[in-house]
Structures are given as C-alpha cells and as structure tokens.
Amino acid sequence: MADQETTQGDAINRLKELVEDIDFTMLTTVDAAGNLVSRPMSTRQMDENGDIWFFTGDDTKKVDEVEADHDVGLSYLDSKGMRFVTVAGKAIVVHDRTKMEELYTPSLDIWFEEGLDTPGIALLKVTPVECEFWEPKHGKLVMAAGMLKALVTKDTPDDTMRHEKISC
Amino acid sequence: MADQETTQGDAINRLKELVEDIDFTMLTTVDAAGNLVSRPMSTRQMDENGDIWFFTGDDTKKVDEVEADHDVGLSYLDSKGMRFVTVAGKAIVVHDRTKMEELYTPSLDIWFEEGLDTPGIALLKVTPVECEFWEPKHGKLVMAAGMLKALVTKDTPDDTMRHEKISC
Numbered sequence: 001m002a003d004q005e006t007t008q009g010d011a012i013n014r015l016k017e018l019v020e021d022i023d024f025t026m027l028t029t030v031d032a033a034g035n036l037v038s039r040p041m042s043t044r045q046m047d048e049n050g051d052i053w054f055f056t057g058d059d060t061k062k063v064d065e066v067e068a069d070h071d072v073g074l075s076y077l078d079s080k081g082m083r084f085v086t087v088a089g090k091a092i093v094v095h096d097r098t099k100m101e102e103l104y105t106p107s108l109d110i111w112f113e114e115g116l117d118t119p120g121i122a123l124l125k126v127t128p129v130e131c132e133f134w135e136p137k138h139g140k141l142v143m144a145a146g147m148l149k150a151l152v153t154k155d156t157p158d159d160t161m162r163h164e165k166i167s168c
Numbered sequence: 169m170a171d172q173e174t175t176q177g178d179a180i181n182r183l184k185e186l187v188e189d190i191d192f193t194m195l196t197t198v199d200a201a202g203n204l205v206s207r208p209m210s211t212r213q214m215d216e217n218g219d220i221w222f223f224t225g226d227d228t229k230k231v232d233e234v235e236a237d238h239d240v241g242l243s244y245l246d247s248k249g250m251r252f253v254t255v256a257g258k259a260i261v262v263h264d265r266t267k268m269e270e271l272y273t274p275s276l277d278i279w280f281e282e283g284l285d286t287p288g289i290a291l292l293k294v295t296p297v298e299c300e301f302w303e304p305k306h307g308k309l310v311m312a313a314g315m316l317k318a319l320v321t322k323d324t325p326d327d328t329m330r331h332e333k334i335s336c
Binding site: 023024025026030031033034037038071073075078084088089129130132 | 190191192193194196198199202203204205206207208239240241243244245246247248252254256257297298300302
C-alpha cells in the first residue's frame, strides 16, 4: 500500500536512486515463441524524463525482440537490502552518438572492443509505463524485527515495508 | 557460450541449487494492458520435474494475470555474487493440500494469517520452457581479475563466466 503522505515526486526521486544504486537488472522481453525471456543488464542512467538507458549491440536477440514487441520489464533485486524495483515499459533502440558519449565509460570496453566506434553499438531506452518499488521503511534491521513482530501479532508486513506504485 | 564438457544434467542440478539458494525472484506476468509487470516472490522449491513452486493468494492481480496468460518470467539476481538465473515458463494456479503441507513453513504466517486454512491460499507452479544462468567460473575474486584481464587483452568476458542455456 502506498503511503498517502508521500508525493509522487518523492517516489520518483527515490525510484531513480534505487535504479542507479542497484545497477544490475533483468531485462525481460517477449521472444518469437511468446516466451518471457530475460538477461542481466547494467543500468547506465535514469534521466530527467524517467527514461532508463542501457548499452547494447544491434546484432543481439534482445534487439530483435524489442523491435518486434516494445513491451519490456525490468527487475531490480537487492535481496540483502530487501529492496525491489520493477518497471514495465516500452523499449526502443537508439543510435545517438552524443548520448552514447555521455553514458560511455571505459569499463564497457569489455563488451565493445572498439569503444564507441564498435560496429553495431547502440543504446536501449526504456520508457516506464508503470513502476513499483518495495524497501524497508526503517532500515533492514528494524524491518527484520518488525517482520518478527508481524509474525507474532499477525499484523501484515506492510507496516514495515515502504511500497510505492507509480503510473507514468 | 555453454561449456561443451558440461552435461545438461549438471546444468539442471546447478540451476536448482542457484534457484533455491538465491530464493527471492521477480515474477513477471503480462497484465490486461499488455505490460510486463513484476513483483518479488520467495521460492519454495524446484522439484524433481524442474517445476518451481510459490505460495500465493487466489485473490491477487498476479493470479488473474496468470489465468489470462500462462507465460511468465522469473528473474533471480545475486549482484554481489554475480549470479543470474532467468526462467521463461508457463504458470498455473494449483490447490493441492498435500503439496501445500510439504512446502509450508511458519514464516509464511506473515502472509497467511490462518496458515494452510487461510481462505484463498494457493500454489503457483511454474513449468520452465527455457532457463539460463550466468555465474563466475572460478569464484568472484578470480572473476574480477579475469574481467580485468579481459579489459586489457580485449578477450571476451566469456572466459571468466559460466553461461548455460537449458531448453526444457
């Protein structure tokens, strides 16, 4: 249940912090057989419009899938911190040299041998349609105690977790 | 790229270990608008047939979505350990008291106030169609060094990560 006192702006700011901090995500696409297939991706940025950016190669299965069906899901999990973010959105492949220069870092040379001049280097932009996140309200240790209390008193665990849903 | 020397049986056994050890996963379903929506779930078991089991309530959005479209995705991420598992599969809702008794633990009382007698308690069974996992071949620290080497020599990072794909 969303906190009534939290403004949507606060929730969006927190979403951006979580997405960029957790970094690794699973990108889910629909394959030609209708299967919901996923693979790990490293998040480059959530920009001021809320779009989430990744690097990719043009010659990949995920690009074929995104071009056939723009609907994608992103799943961020930090199990240790009990922080979870999900994004349902629309993805497109973008070839924008200026944006690539903004987002590129040398660590990506592992994947792109010639850096920004690697043939087929591309960006994947995910525009969120619906986002949700869950995280402990009062830090992990307090949450653990709260969950224990919930177990004993039969309260719902919602008392201890912050849960926000954002429709874009 | 899958290791040629690894048998499919080994890969399936390792998949089961990873799924049950990572535990928390994101379940992705297709909502009525066609969005790929996800939420965190705790894995109960991957059984001897390879089916993956969860508890749920009948009166939930995910059950409505699964009943309208059986295609689901599961995403397991252990970012710290660089272990990633994805499962594309078909989900059904199951009401099997014996199976529930096998899988129920008191920690679930948080969600099901009357335990196995909670109205609407149900199981969600995901039958995998295609699974993939990625993990460091030689433990995390060696992988980090390997990735550094890959960065310098421009080898692909595949040398340091085990990647298996299992079609069921």
